Amino acid sequence: MRLRFTKMHGLGNDFVVIDATRAPVDLTPARVKAIADRHFGVGCDQLLVVEPATQPGVDFRYRIFNADGGEVEQCGNGARCFVRFVHDKGLTDKREIRVETKSGVIAPRLREDGLVTVDMGVPELMPAKVPFVSDSDALVQPLQVGDATVAITAVSMGNPHAVQVVADVDTAPVTGQGALIERHPRFPARVNAGFLQIVDAHRVRLRVFERGAGETLACGTGACAAVVAGIVRNLVESPVRVETRGGELEIAWGGPGTPVLMTGPAVTVFEGEMSLD
Numbered sequence: 001m002r003l004r005f006t007k008m009h010g011l012g013n014d015f016v017v018i019d020a021t022r023a024p025v026d027l028t029p030a031r032v033k034a035i036a037d038r039h040f041g042v043g044c045d046q047l048l049v050v051e052p053a054t055q056p057g058v059d060f061r062y063r064i065f066n067a068d069g070g071e072v073e074q075c076g077n078g079a080r081c082f083v084r085f086v087h088d089k090g091l092t093d094k095r096e097i098r099v100e101t102k103s104g105v106i107a108p109r110l111r112e113d114g115l116v117t118v119d120m121g122v123p124e125l126m127p128a129k130v131p132f133v134s135d136s137d138a139l140v141q142p143l144q145v146g147d148a149t150v151a152i153t154a155v156s157m158g159n160p161h162a163v164q165v166v167a168d169v170d171t172a173p174v175t176g177q178g179a180l181i182e183r184h185p186r187f188p189a190r191v192n193a194g195f196l197q198i199v200d201a202h203r204v205r206l207r208v209f210e211r212g213a214g215e216t217l218a219c220g221t222g223a224c225a226a227v228v229a230g231i232v233r234n235l236v237e238s239p240v241r242v243e244t245r246g247g248e249l250e251i252a253w254g255g256p257g258t259p260v261l262m263t264g265p266a267v268t269v270f271e272g273e274m275s276l277d
């Protein structure tokens with residue numbers, strides 16, 4: 001089978017994007033892994049599949065697969081690339097789109113300046129998924145990771161994040177400890193591990209060890225979760241510039257019960273065609 005694709009990225013978090021709006025594409029976990037492989041495939045952190053909407057009032061459905069083949073709920077950098085993709089491909093002339101994901105409807109908007117702002121929905125604390133509590137101490141939970149006890153704030157942006165505050169992201173044990181946190185028994189569905197450095201009230205630095213992909217150059221939902229964690233812990237104030245290894249995002253959040261807004265770039269790198277077994 002021959003399959004056309006577009007290679008895109010959001011701050012270096014890279015994607016293979018497939019248009020399945022006219023005909024379904026049969027993607028097994030093994031096929032996703034083969035496409036994502038950086039040596040034997042195209043290479044990407046996530047594979048994004050654009051499909052027709054399945055519910056009224058929504059423009060498209062968009063599915064997200066990690067490089068390890070697993071389908072997941074949400075992807076922030078992917079959402080920005082998704083709206084640029086459907087716009088550039090002429091699949092819609094709308095600049096503001098409502099799109100179904102595994103964790104609900106989100107609303108990306110392609111701005112006149114080329115950046116994309118995404119309404120990422122209302123965050124929830126995990127794992128209890130209870131409303132925000134006022135005592136900020138309750139938002140920090142100890143987590144035993146190997147020999148270390150780390151203090152995490154668990155946030156759901158539709159997908160799961162465990163955010164810890166570190167003194168310096170450059171020296172934080174992102175790959176070693178991140179891999180242990182990803183598979184910690186506290187998170188049966190695994191988790192994205194965020195390492196957050198506070199620079200000042202409106203600027204942070206962030207690295208994320210992503211579930212199913214390893215450390216990426218940027219993680220959009222990770223940035224949203226980190227800013228939510230920083231705000232509920234009174235460490236930062238909205239809006240917050242998030243520096244990642246791949247570039248900067250702006251995250252705005254009005255507090256409990258309100259959606260997180262994420263703004264950043266979405267870039268097309270090249271188009272291609274691959275053969276699938």
Ligand SMILES: N[C@@H](CCC[C@H](N)C(=O)O)C(=O)O
Nearest residue numbers: 075076077159211219220221
């Ligand atoms: N890179 C993404 C997140 C992709 C999914 C994540 N690895 C998960 O498993 O939840 C982003 O930009 O948000």
